[in-house]
Amino acid sequence: MAYTVGQVAKVAGVTVRTLHHYDEIGLLSPSGRTSAGYRRYEDADLQRLQLVRYYRELGFPLEEIAAIIDDPAADPAAHLRRQHELLTVRLKRLQEMVTAVEFAMEASKMNIQLTPEERFEVFGDVDPEEHRAEAERRWGDTDAYRESNRRVAGYTKEDWLRNKAETEDWGRRIVALMASGAPADGAAAMELAEEHRQLISRWFYECSYEIHTGLADMYVADERFTAYYEAIAPGLTAYLNEAIHANAISRA
Numbered sequence: 001m002a003y004t005v006g007q008v009a010k011v012a013g014v015t016v017r018t019l020h021h022y023d024e025i026g027l028l029s030p031s032g033r034t035s036a037g038y039r040r041y042e043d044a045d046l047q048r049l050q051l052v053r054y055y056r057e058l059g060f061p062l063e064e065i066a067a068i069i070d071d072p073a074a075d076p077a078a079h080l081r082r083q084h085e086l087l088t089v090r091l092k093r094l095q096e097m098v099t100a101v102e103f104a105m106e107a108s109k110m111n112i113q114l115t116p117e118e119r120f121e122v123f124g125d126v127d128p129e130e131h132r133a134e135a136e137r138r139w140g141d142t143d144a145y146r147e148s149n150r151r152v153a154g155y156t157k158e159d160w161l162r163n164k165a166e167t168e169d170w171g172r173r174i175v176a177l178m179a180s181g182a183p184a185d186g187a188a189a190m191e192l193a194e195e196h197r198q199l200i201s202r203w204f205y206e207c208s209y210e211i212h213t214g215l216a217d218m219y220v221a222d223e224r225f226t227a228y229y230e231a232i233a234p235g236l237t238a239y240l241n242e243a244i245h246a247n248a249i250s251r252a
Contacts, residue, residue, distance in 0.1 A: 002032065002040040012049055017185035017246050027066050028052060148204045163203055170195055175233040175242065184242035190250060193243040209248040216244035 005022045022028035030039040030050055041049075048069065055065045074210045148195065155163075174192045182188050193212075200207040200215075207215070219237050229237040 002042060003046070005030075005039045005041070008041045008046065008049065011046070012053060014053070015185040015242060015246055016183075018249060021249055022049075022052070025062065025066075027062055078082075112190035130180060152205060162175040170199065171232050174243075175236065178233065178236060178239045184239045189239070189243040190247040193240065193247040194251075196240070196244070197247075209251060213245055213248050 003011075005016055005019050009019055019028070019039075023030065028045065031042040031045055032040040034040055051069055054066055055068060056062075060068070170192065174189070174196075177188055177192065178184075197209070197212045199206050200212075219229060220241050226237045229240060
């Protein structure tokens with residue numbers, strides 16, 4: 001059987017842009033093309049993609065995955081043992097990164113120097129101190145907590161109103177783009193995903209592409225964050241998740 005790029009993307013749980021990228025770098029090229037030049041994937045291509053996904057989930061870089069799959073003399077077991085060692089070393093650091101991302105979303109507005117009236121003007125009926133105790137218990141000794149606290153402690157009401165305006169403006173534009181039917185892995189959506197990353201970096205802490213994709217995955221995994229984005233527009237959580245991942249891939 002032959003499959004279109006869209007069919008393969010749906011079955012494998014990847015974006016069309018990811019498959020295009022794999023083709024461009026020679027990691028996974030389709031076995032054939034139609035007379036019109038469209039990619040056509042065969043069963044053997046899907047088997048190769050399954051291997052790519054397997055190693056990718058374990059954290060292997062794309063160039064190393066290609067070496068493992070294409071080199072008949074390569075020892076996959078040795079690669080896996082080495083990757084296990086690397087993952088073990090990185091585990092603590094990755095956990096710190098996850099908690100930093102959680103903190104950035106849940107507790108970035110701690111130590112806000114505003115009067116009760118000013119807080120209501122900026123945040124409405126949402127209490128920015130609600131998660132303070134939890135945040136201090138979970139992340140009080142992390143650099144991310146200290147950096148975010150340092151920044152927001154000096155923000156004035158005007159700073160917060162500007163942050164609110166920028167965030168709401170970004171929200172209106174990505175909702176309009178999604179409503180227009182533009183693909184989440186298209187150029188316009190990726191540009192807004194990049195703007196989202198830069199908003200976090202500018203207002204709270206430096207958000208790398210690795211951290212940004214981790215944040216995107218948390219949006220769909222944690223119902224609190226899902227509720228936040230679904231309140232803006234139904235379907236926005238998944239749309240933003242895909243856009244953020246596509247943006248990170250395009251800039252790798």
